[in-house]
Structures are given as C-alpha cells and as structure tokens.
Amino acid sequence: MQFNAEDIDCFDLILNTKPKSLTFGRSLFSFEYQQQHYWLKTQAGNVNQSYEAGFLNELAFYQQYADQPHSSNTMPDFLLPFQVIAHLKMDGQPELGRAALILSHAEPLFNDCVGLSLNEIKETLLNVLDVVDQLHQRGWIHADLKREHFVHYQQRVCLIDFEQVQKINSPQNLQSLTATPRYMAPELFHAEEKTLQTDIYALGIIFYEWLTGQRLTAGNYQDWAYLHCQRLNIELPEHLLIFKKLLSGMLAKQKERRFTDVYTAKQCLLTENVQ
Structure with missing residues (x-):
C-alpha cells in the first residue's frame, strides 16, 4: 500500500465517523481505489486531549513497522495492510490533523x-x-x-x-x-x-x-x-x-x-x- 498524500483529496471519501467522535476531532472515512476498499483515520489537534493521545499512540505503534516490507518476518501477521501518512492535505478540511492512518478494509x-x-x-x-x-x-x-x-x-x-x-x-x-x-x-x-x-x-x-x-x-x-x-x-x-x-x-x-x-x-x- 502506497498512497501519495496529495492524491487523497482526489478519492471519493465517505465520512463514517460517529457523531460523538466527530465532535472530538476524530474523522473516519472509507474510500475505494482500484476496486479495493480502504479506511482513512485522522484526528484534529487541540480538540480533545484523550482522543488525540490515543490516535498518536496508535500511529506510533504502526510506525515501528511502517518502514518494514509487509513480507518481512518481523511484520506481525495480525496487522492489516496499512500506511501512515505524516502530512495529510485535504482541500476544504483544514481542521483535519496532519497525520493519517490508512487500513485495508476487512470483514x-x-x-x-x-x-x-x-x-x-x-x-x-x-x-x-x-x-x-x-x-x-x-x-x-x-x-x-x-x-x-x-x-x-x-x-x-x-x-x-x-x-x-x-x-x-x-x-x-x-x-x-x-x-x-x-x-x-x-x-x-x-x-x-x-x-x-x-x-x-x-x-x-x-x-x-x-x-x-x-x-x-x-x-x-x-x-x-x-x-x-x-x-x-x-x-x-x-x-x-x-x-x-x-x-x-x-x-x-x-x-x-x-x-x-x-x-x-x-x-x-x-x-x-x-x-
């Protein structure tokens, strides 16, 4: 999985965030690319300390594996294909956080x-x-x-x-x-x-x-x-x-x-x- 941060705005992002989470700065989107379904998760800063801390904690957990090939023996089998984007740019969404996590859809x-x-x-x-x-x-x-x-x-x-x-x-x-x-x-x-x-x-x-x-x-x-x-x-x-x-x-x-x-x-x- 390798999306360019600049390309995210071109996708048809569908907001799926729960109302309560949205008020705390959390945004969860679904989108489709080449007939595959994905989730994009991000968090606005300076809105809710607990939500922001949790999101940053999750990013740090994924980041330790981000630079390793998914075929690597050190990549956990329990992780979905993922990508961490350090600087997300989305037109019309200035309140979104700078970082984002993208995951493959799973059942x-x-x-x-x-x-x-x-x-x-x-x-x-x-x-x-x-x-x-x-x-x-x-x-x-x-x-x-x-x-x-x-x-x-x-x-x-x-x-x-x-x-x-x-x-x-x-x-x-x-x-x-x-x-x-x-x-x-x-x-x-x-x-x-x-x-x-x-x-x-x-x-x-x-x-x-x-x-x-x-x-x-x-x-x-x-x-x-x-x-x-x-x-x-x-x-x-x-x-x-x-x-x-x-x-x-x-x-x-x-x-x-x-x-x-x-x-x-x-x-x-x-x-x-x-x-």
Whole structure:
C-alpha cells in the first residue's frame, strides 16, 4: 500500500465517523481505489486531549513497522495492510490533523456462531487466542480488546484499533485509565493496572457473548462493576459446555485464579476433544 498524500483529496471519501467522535476531532472515512476498499483515520489537534493521545499512540505503534516490507518476518501477521501518512492535505478540511492512518478494509470476525460445528468454533477461538498471544509475545498489551476489534482478512485473523496499546509492565497513569466497562476485568474497577490478564479477561467476555449469542447488560458503571466483580456466572448451552473450562480460566474474578497468559488458555482449549 502506497498512497501519495496529495492524491487523497482526489478519492471519493465517505465520512463514517460517529457523531460523538466527530465532535472530538476524530474523522473516519472509507474510500475505494482500484476496486479495493480502504479506511482513512485522522484526528484534529487541540480538540480533545484523550482522543488525540490515543490516535498518536496508535500511529506510533504502526510506525515501528511502517518502514518494514509487509513480507518481512518481523511484520506481525495480525496487522492489516496499512500506511501512515505524516502530512495529510485535504482541500476544504483544514481542521483535519496532519497525520493519517490508512487500513485495508476487512470483514468482522465474530458473526453469529449458530450453525458452526464445534470444531469450527474451536478453530476460531484458537486463531483469536493465537493473535493475542502474538501481540503479547512482542511485548504489548492491547488494553482495549472488543468484539469489533477482531477482523477477518484474506483467510487470517487480524487485530485493529491500537489506541490504548501499551508495553507490558510499562508505568501507567491510573488517573486516566481508559477502558470499556463491558470488557473490564474486576481488578480494573479497583483502580489496578492493565496487564496480560486484563486482556485475557476482556477476550473471555468476547468469547462468552459470541458463544451464547447474547450481550451482557448493565445500566451504568456501578452495575458493570457489580456484574464483573460479583454477579457474572458462566452459563453455556449444553452443546457448548465443552468450552466452559476455557471460559472459567479466562473469566476468573480473582487474578490468582485466572490464566496467567494466553499460552495457558490455548493449551486448555487444545486438550478439549470436540469430536
């Protein structure tokens, strides 16, 4: 992927930004080039400090791989084809930030699992675990795992949205901890730091909602805290109980009882015979 910054304005850009994000200076466009679909993401400066910090954090994450050929052994398999543009020029859009991120379009991974065989479900879970394990092995915590952050591109699972990504064991500003209550591990509600195990917990919630076909519900932040810290009980349909051991290890309320790494979760799943 190699677009010229001057050519971006020639594309038929379609704005897809959510209204709230737009007011915070975020712009997300889709466009087509040579029958391929792409996304362009940028952020205006001096509008919202949190949004700007997240965008710059994501750019820095991608930038470390930007000068490496996509066929390189050092290029992570979990990344979509991408391009970082340092200075974006768009006529009539002076408020847009100077930098932009372009990603190839990809399809959502977690569609309805109804109709899938147990082996197909197991394969999907393993592929997702492997992707997160790759990220962790490279020394990073995603720190914002959500169902929509997993996509399918050319027969491989990819991760997107690295705005909250952080190095493992890096100092964290707990006063500005950013997390989505739906996926927050119990310890995050007690102002503890994000770790490998908070990624594992968030992934467990993603798996649980996908397998049950139901979204967890809570009215407010306190209700989410009560759900994750006390009320959450794993209840699976009878034909999916084979995956309960995996979910129990990923969603243990106490960190001491939760899987310590993704490798352990993969081993748990690999030992389950779903024939």
